Amino acid sequence: MRQFQVILRNSSVFAILIGLLTGCSEPAPQALTAPGLPEVGVYQVQSQSLAQVTELPGRTTDFRQAEIRPQVSGILQKRHFTEGQQVAAGELLYQIDxxxxxxxxxxxxxxxxxxxxxxxxxxxxxxxxxxxxxxxxxxxxxxxxxxxxxxxxxxxxxxxxxxxxxxxxxxxxTRITAPIAGQIGRSLVTEGALLTANQSEVLATIRQLEPIYVDLTQSSSELLQLRRQIQHHGQQIVSVSLELEDGSQYPAQGELQFSEASVDPSSGMVTLRAVFPNPDGLLLPGMFVRASLAQAGQTNAVLVPQAAVKRLPKGATQVLVVNNQQQVEARQVTLGRSYQQYWVVQDGLAAGERVIVAGLQKVQPGAQVNAVAVQE
Structure with a gap:
């Protein structure tokens, strides 16, 4: 009987412990929260003046080039220049007997x-x-x-x-002199060579690299647009900047000089020519460059982030706008050119309006939202 009481007492204690452990493992009741408005990130549309820039590929070419040939026949007695050096106009280069x-x-x-x-x-x-x-x-x-x-x-x-x-x-x-100033290349003849008047083989070539030309290619349609913009804004000088092959920016600005009078019928392209200062000889003939033509800019251009624009199946473009009542509106817009991470809006939006740039998938037109301003 005593043994039974001990077992019973122990069993009761065990049951109490099990109950306590079970009670501790049950989750506490959570408070119920009311559903809130969906939160979206909005960008306030801004207007600003934009520079009109056209980017074109091109190659550098000599400002002047003179091929040196003899005008009389005879034996070459002496070369008077160092290959690769700068020579002045009229400087003696070769002496014929x-x-x-x-x-x-x-x-x-x-x-x-x-x-x-x-x-x-x-x-x-x-x-x-x-x-x-x-x-x-x-x-x-x-x-x-x-x-x-x-x-x-x-x-x-x-x-x-x-x-x-x-x-x-x-x-x-018999005194062969430099017709222009510039950098002379390697000599293709040596002393003792027999020269012939007006021979086809050149003796050397002089290139004037200061200033230097950059020949650019542009489609005829883009050239027409460029000319209209220049005439519309009354520009007398179109400035040009260069990006070199290694991605660096050339420090000096150039000017657009002229365009070819005809279009290449096989490619539909027109050659434009710009001139750049080259005092340090950094630009060499034949280098590939990318040129940016700065034109008169657009004033009060309305900019919208590209992330806010949605393209509809039929090709139209749309943005979602949050009005003053915190309600979503669908707005079709007409876009112009791109500028950095923005689109230039030609119609459909005004400066100061708020467009949704984050959380577009959460909302539909007519929905109430909690708009939070974001910076692009």
Whole structure:
């Protein structure tokens, strides 16, 4: 009997412990909360002035280029420049053996002296005959013949003078000088080479790289639009900026100079040309660049984040607007060009209105929402 009481007492204690543990494991009752309005992120539409920028691919090209060729034949005696250096206009580059041309000049000068002497003699003879004509010692025919001889001698002097000039020019051509200032490339001939007048092979090439041209390609339709915008805003100068092949920005601004007068029929493209200062020689001919043409901008442009725009099945574009009653409205908008992460709105929105940019999937037009401002 005593043993039974102990077991019963122990069983009761065990039951109490089990009850306590079971009670602790039950969850506490939760308070009921009323459902709230859906929260959406909104962006307040802004208006600002935008710069109109057109990006075009292009390549750099020399401002001037001169191919050096001999104008007289002869043996090359000496090269007077260092390859790759800057040369000035008129600087001596090559010297052709001048000896044959010096001899030709001496011959031409001798011929000129002989012709001048003959002309002087003919003039004196004519004067003597004219003095004797009055006394009828000589006939009129003798005087006429003397006058013709003088005229012929004067013509010989003119011809000899021209020959002397040609000989002097040819002698001068033995000194091959730089026609323009610029950077000269490698020499394709060495001393001792036989040069031929006006040969097809160039001796060297001079490139003027300061300033430097950038040739750009643009479609004819885009060119028409560009010209209309320039005329509409009365721009006299279109500034151009460059992005180099490594993605860096060229420090100096350039100017658009002209466009080709015709369109390439195979591609429909037109070549535009801009000129850039290049004092440090950073730009070299043949480099690929991307040019940005800055045009007169758009004032009071209405901007909307691209994340707020929804495209409808038939191609229209729509945004959701939260009005002053915190109610959602569907608004169709007409979009212009993109600007950074925004669209330029041409119609359908006004500055100051709030468009939904976050939580679009939570709401429908007509719903009440809790609008929270976000920054783009």
């Amino acid at each position: 001048p000896a044959p041309y010096q001899a030709a000049l001496a011959t031409a000068e001798a011929n000129l002296s002989r012709a001048q002497a003959a002309a002087t003699n003919a003039e004196q003879r004519l004067k003597r005959l004219q003095g004797l004509l009055a006394s009828q010692v000589v006939s009129q025919q003798d005087v006429d013949d003397a006058r013709a001889t003088l005229l012929q001698a004067a013509a010989e002097v003119q011809a000899a003078t021209a020959q002397r000039q040609v000989a002097q020019i040819n002698l001068n051509y």
